[in-house]
Amino acid sequence: MEFTSLVDTSLDLSFRLRPVLEKVPKQEVQSDFTGLSRDIERENMGVKNEAGDLLEELNRVSSENKKLTEMLTVVCENYNALRNQMMEYMSTQNGVAEDSSAGSRKRKAESISNISNPVNNNNNNMDVVHGRSSESSSSDEESCCKKLREEHIKAKVTIVSMKTDASDTSLIVKDGYQWRKYGQKVTRDNPCPRAYFRCSFAPGCPVKKKVQRSIEDQSIVVATYEGEHNHPQTSKPESGASTNTSTASRLNVTTIAGTTTSVPCSTTLNSSGPTITLDLTAPKTVEKRDMKMNHSTTSPTGANSIRTTTTTTTGGEYQNRPEFQQFLIEQMATSLTKDPSFKAALAAAISGKIFQHNNQTGRW
DNA sequence: CGACTTTGACCGGCGC
DNA sequence: GCGCCGGTCAAAGTCG
Numbered sequence: 008m009e010f011t012s013l014v015d016t017s018l019d020l021s022f023r024l025r026p027v028l029e030k031v032p033k034q035e036v037q038s039d040f041t042g043l044s045r046d047i048e049r050e051n052m053g054v055k056n057e058a059g060d061l062l063e064e065l066n067r068v069s070s071e072n073k074k075l076t077e078m079l080t081v082v083c084e085n086y087n088a089l090r091n092q093m094m095e096y097m098s099t100q101n102g103v104a105e106d107s108s109a110g111s112r113k114r115k116a117e118s119i120s121n122i123s124n125p126v127n128n129n130n131n132n133m134d135v136v137h138g139r140s141s142e143s144s145s146s147d148e149e150s151c152c153k154k155l156r157e158e159h160i161k162a163k164v165t166i167v168s169m170k171t172d173a174s175d176t177s178l179i180v181k182d183g184y185q186w187r188k189y190g191q192k193v194t195r196d197n198p199c200p201r202a203y204f205r206c207s208f209a210p211g212c213p214v215k216k217k218v219q220r221s222i223e224d225q226s227i228v229v230a231t232y233e234g235e236h237n238h239p240q241t242s243k244p245e246s247g248a249s250t251n252t253s254t255a256s257r258l259n260v261t262t263i264a265g266t267t268t269s270v271p272c273s274t275t276l277n278s279s280g281p282t283i284t285l286d287l288t289a290p291k292t293v294e295k296r297d298m299k300m301n302h303s304t305t306s307p308t309g310a311n312s313i314r315t316t317t318t319t320t321t322g323g324e325y326q327n328r329p330e331f332q333q334f335l336i337e338q339m340a341t342s343l344t345k346d347p348s349f350k351a352a353l354a355a356a357i358s359g360k361i362f363q364h365n366n367q368t369g370r371w
Numbered sequence: 372c373g374a375c376t377t378t379g380a381c382c383g384g385c386g387c
Numbered sequence: 388g389c390g391c392c393g394g395t396c397a398a399a400g401t402c403g
Contacts, residue, residue: 188376190395203394207375
């Protein structure tokens with residue numbers, strides 16, 4: 008398997024800030040002193056135009072930033088997918104029997120969207136994976152890839168674990184949205200029942216939530232969110248079905264790589280590593296929230312992982328804060344650049360892309 | 372009475 | 388083809 012054939016490095020990193028810079032001298036040239044009133048009027052017009060331009064530019068840069076974040080997400084996805092594939096490939100080559108204890112039967116779907124192993128969920132950028140020619144791709148793999156792509160389009164997955172009172176038997180995660188329970192099931196690998204919720208705030212909201220107590224620590228409730236809300240947060244975490252009157256709990260938010268835009272990298276719940284604490288507790292938001300959250304993000308490699316512990320006050324709101332997103336992006340970038348395997352993969356990908364480009368164009 | 376929860380039945384995917 | 392399993396449905400029950 009070649010990294011170069013699998014990683015799409017075609018990031019369009021152009022910020023196109025030139026129009027802004029070009030406008031500044033233009034405005035200076037326009038200033039003359041022939042008539043005061045005319046100047047004031049003109050200046051007002053200029054200020055208005057400038058404000059409008061800046062606003063427009065700000066919007067454009069914001070959208071650009073969003074795009075870049077998504078691109079970084081894709082890169083992380085690719086990295087995780089490749090890493091996972093490599094691990095799988097190596098394990099199969101070594102003949103290691105990956106037999107799980109409870110059930111030797113391993114479902115395909117489980118390996119695709121395995122919650123406990125977020126890396127598995129990242130074989131999403133099929134434009135890249137499909138592009139490989141050296142790998143012998145069977146029809147099964149193709150259908151698998153199709154499914155993966157469909158799943159990626161359909162649902163983005165976020166895992167949230169919340170430390171609750173051990174005596175609290177309710178499967179309720181207070182996250183600021185309104186949920187309607189539509190089912191409960193005892194799963195094979197966990198004696199604790201899993202509850203299924205739909206977002207009931209908006210009729211057409213596709214988001215679903217699965218809540219189950221952790222098999223390792225039953226005081227931890229793990230919620231898996233699938234999809235994206237097509238409506239704003241209800242901003243009333245206490246209201247509706249998903250209320251929880253238990254005392255302050257700790258919440259770990261694990262976003263599967265490439266499945267959320269706010270955290271563009273894979274994270275693991277049980278990772279160890281240096282912890283950076285960012286206290287985003289805002290006095291304004293404290294009033295209605297009784298829940299403290301612990302947001303953990305790590306780099307794709309366990310060895311070089313950096314865990315970002317963020318203490319904040321609400322379930323979904325804090326993720327949308329620009330400073331928090333910026334912080335996460337920076338942390339991800341730092342942890343990724345510290346990862347030698349990622350560096351190697353990136354270097355290989357870039358060199359491969361350059362060579363490919365050279366082969367096509369015949370020049371540098 | 373409407374909204375929500377509970378829970379057994381059903382369905383489809385998957386492995387053997 | 389069969390059985391297992393996760394996810395969903397829907398009727399009945401509960402609650403405010």
